Amino acid sequence: MKIVLLDTLTFGDTDLSGFSRFGEVGMYETTAPSQTRERITNANVIVTNKVVIDDALMAHAKDLKLICIAATGMNNVDLEAAKRRGIEVKNVSGYSTDSVIQHTFSMLFYLVGHSRYYDDVVKSGVYAKSPIFTDVSRPFFEIKNKRWGIIGMGEIGRGVARVAEAFGAEVVYHSTSGANTAQLYEHLELETLLRTCHIISIHAPLNEKTKNLLGCEQLLLCRQKAIVLNLGRGGIIDEEAVARLVDEREIYFGLDVLEKEPMREDHPFLRVQNKERLYVTPHIAWTSHEAREKLIAGVLANIAAFLKG
Secondary structure, rough: EEEEEHHHHOOOOOOOOHEEEEEEEEOOOOOOOHHHHHHHOOEEEEEEEEEEOOHHHHHOOOOOEEEEOOOOOOOEEOOOHHHOOOOOEEOOOOOOOOHHHHHHHHHHHHHHHHHHHHHHHHOOOOHHHHHOOOOOOOOOOOOOHHHHHHHEHHHHHHHHHHHHOOOOOOOEEEOOOOOOOOOOOEEEEEEHHHHHOOOEEOOOOOOOOOOOOOHHHOOOOOOOOOOEEEOOOOOOHHHHHHHHHHOOOOOOEEEEEOOOOOOOOOOOOHHHHHHHHEEEEOOOOOOOHHHHHHHHHHHHHHHHHHOOO
């Protein structure tokens, strides 16, 4: 059996030696669209994280039996074409839940505590010249008794809710599908959630109901000093509006996902003046060491289950 891994750079230092027990393995750190066809020519199994596998590529890969998506989202594979051609497609779910929950709070604390500002105060030498022992020029607020609104109450959203409650927050949520309303928390319409919450975190998938869910009009509903976190998918928040609002109002944004990744070189975030109100990480919420290990273990389990029939 020939297995081809198309974008191993995504997995960092995770041990990939387990694939060799299934047969011949070809590994590529990255694969450009122009390289995919050649690399999968004789493959029986493809492992892809973000490399797109469309119908034309499947038609070319005559021996292809299984596509393993090393992720939860499956939008990089033409699922209908795979089904029509008798090619099985497997993804991995749940591997990054704890990692994303942790990163949600990491982003929150960075923004709540004005970490960028205070780090600069100390490292620039300003604090060394202070006439007093403390600096209260950028006061932070406690999470306790604040309203935390969650958009997308799936497994990650519920995990965030439990931790937020442990800090004493009042948790409410909005179901983007309109169907997920049987939760332990109060369900609010989107406008009410935006108007009343001190903290808003997004943990929803990108689909026809969430695309551009939060544009400028919606974000203007947020209260002063609100913190908005997107750990769902890029494209849910209008990034042009975010760049504008952090310079016009005291609203804080933390984003781990962007509509185009990596960030384009002329992105409006690069021109923001109030940089302390914007915290952007390069799609790393899912990448804890443990999460990557669970991901690869899940891919290996999918291959083993396929071989067992």
